Amino acid sequence: MKIIFGLSLVASSSAFHISPPSTTTTTTTRLFVATTNDKALFVDETRASVSNYYGKELSSSDDLKTNACCTAGSPPTYIQECINNIHPEVVSKYYGCGLCLPQYPLEGAKILDLGSGSGRDVYIASQLVGPTGKVVGVDMTDEQLEVANKHLDYHTEKFGFGNVEFKKGYLENLGDLGLEAGSFDVIISNCVINLCSDKEAVLKECLNLLKPGGELYFSDVYSNRRVPKSLQEDEVLWGECLSGALYWNDFENMAKKVGFTDPRLVEDAPITVSSADVERTISESGNDSLDFYSATYRLWKLDLEPHCEDYGQAVIYKPKSCCGGGIERYPSGWLLDKHHFFEAGKIHPVCGNTYKMLHDTRLKEYFDFVGTWDHHYGIFEGCGSSLPYTAVNDATGDKGASTGGCC
Numbered sequence: 001m002k003i004i005f006g007l008s009l010v011a012s013s014s015a016f017h018i019s020p021p022s023t024t025t026t027t028t029t030r031l032f033v034a035t036t037n038d039k040a041l042f043v044d045e046t047r048a049s050v051s052n053y054y055g056k057e058l059s060s061s062d063d064l065k066t067n068a069c070c071t072a073g074s075p076p077t078y079i080q081e082c083i084n085n086i087h088p089e090v091v092s093k094y095y096g097c098g099l100c101l102p103q104y105p106l107e108g109a110k111i112l113d114l115g116s117g118s119g120r121d122v123y124i125a126s127q128l129v130g131p132t133g134k135v136v137g138v139d140m141t142d143e144q145l146e147v148a149n150k151h152l153d154y155h156t157e158k159f160g161f162g163n164v165e166f167k168k169g170y171l172e173n174l175g176d177l178g179l180e181a182g183s184f185d186v187i188i189s190n191c192v193i194n195l196c197s198d199k200e201a202v203l204k205e206c207l208n209l210l211k212p213g214g215e216l217y218f219s220d221v222y223s224n225r226r227v228p229k230s231l232q233e234d235e236v237l238w239g240e241c242l243s244g245a246l247y248w249n250d251f252e253n254m255a256k257k258v259g260f261t262d263p264r265l266v267e268d269a270p271i272t273v274s275s276a277d278v279e280r281t282i283s284e285s286g287n288d289s290l291d292f293y294s295a296t297y298r299l300w301k302l303d304l305e306p307h308c309e310d311y312g313q314a315v316i317y318k319p320k321s322c323c324g325g326g327i328e329r330y331p332s333g334w335l336l337d338k339h340h341f342f343e344a345g346k347i348h349p350v351c352g353n354t355y356k357m358l359h360d361t362r363l364k365e366y367f368d369f370v371g372t373w374d375h376h377y378g379i380f381e382g383c384g385s386s387l388p389y390t391a392v393n394d395a396t397g398d399k400g401a402s403t404g405g406c407c
């Protein structure tokens, strides 16, 4: 299989240099060279090829070869209304894989979008946070940033305010961008972290930039088993957001290690590889059982416990009333994650971690809380460790029926 890529590596005695991306035709195989510089080389090479893919190879979502970086699923009406206000060029260059905006009021919030691309999600967030909020998008690819910046004035005029800024940088080095530590309410990202060569570094940067009680809410691609190195070396598969995907359990363990102690899966969907070429590459490598999923996780910056512990606590999502109640758009109930839908007015027993996710965050005003931390009743029943996603063959089934996850 041949594709257009322009990486060429030139060896010197002590280092390898990458020439700027061009549009030369080469094979899909990445060049891995056994030196102590392997990691640095891998990082540089990955960034250059991803940048080339999103900057030069693709001109719109239609050019993608799989639906990994562009899963459908119609957004809620209020998000669709925001999308309708966004410049068509920005919308046409959307390469996300899910809805990465948390579904609670965001007025006045400060949001960071990792790998903001041409800016669709930034411009949605801009409308949701309003004139008192702020949205920063970070991306490394000039062509993507150019489109995002080109339409700044259009959106300022359309929305009646300007609260958006795009920065050029690497997600593994967010600390270089002058962003204030502990200053973001929410960090979002849409189909980007799988493309990063050092995913742990990205998660660490996020933890540093979030406010206490803030969250990383993001959609990305994961697999049901580790992606073999031979496939990771395929630039199309990486660019299409497949072969850089983490095995779900490696991701969850990585998140915990970094300090996001209780990662919560919000929703997931199997990815269909609709390209015969891509399918053949995977099959010929002997990996027919390798499945990919798009999944949205929420990772809170909270002092949580490694397991769901029971303190006899409960929460009640406030029913609609004359003086407020729950979140206006969700009068019947609200979904925290795949295992927690809080029906309005009903008493829901929760573990200590879930209690904190609702009590020590922006969600507090929408719930009533029952109980204290005075008495521990043991582990909260039902924590699991099998594949948390709804299996490929069962994707139409009950979303809450997974065996994995907590509580």
Ligand SMILES: C[S@@+](CC[C@H](N)C(=O)[O-])C[C@H]1O[C@@H](n2cnc3c(N)ncnc32)[C@H](O)[C@@H]1O
Pocket: 047, 050, 051, 054, 069, 093, 094, 095, 096, 097, 114, 115, 116, 117, 118, 119, 120, 121, 138, 139, 140, 141, 144, 169, 170, 171, 172, 189, 190, 191, 192, 195, 196, 197, 241
């Ligand atoms: C699949 S696109 C998604 C873009 C955007 N989030 C959207 O939904 O349209 C991935 C984006 O991540 C950016 N990206 C990938 N790796 C990156 C890195 N290490 N640092 C900064 N940006 C990166 C690419 O330049 C590209 O714009």
